[in-house]
Amino acid sequence: MVVRMRHNRSQTRSRRSHHALKAGALVVCECGASRLSHRACPTCGRYRGRVVIDMTPKAKKGDKAQAQK
Numbered sequence: 001m002v003v004r005m006r007h008n009r010s011q012t013r014s015r016r017s018h019h020a021l022k023a024g025a026l027v028v029c030e031c032g033a034s035r036l037s038h039r040a041c042p043t044c045g046r047y048r049g050r051v052v053i054d055m056t057p058k059a060k061k062g063d064k065a066q067a068q069k
C-alpha cells in the first residue's frame, strides 16, 4: 500500500506543499557569465579561479581520421 492511499486529499496536498523547486543561487563568474554557486562555470570551465574543465572545442571524429591520411 502506497502512502498516498492512506491519506485524504487534504493530507496529500499538505505533504506536497513542500515539494516546490527553488531557484538555484546564481553568482557572477570571474569571466562575467552567471553560474550556479559551488559549480564549475559552463562558459569558461573554471572553479575557484582554476580551470577544471577543458572548454576548447574538440575536433570531430571525421576530421581526425582525415588528418591522419
Ligand SMILES: [Zn+2]
Binding pocket: 029, 030, 031, 032, 033, 041, 042, 043, 044, 045, 046
Ligand atoms: Zn566563467
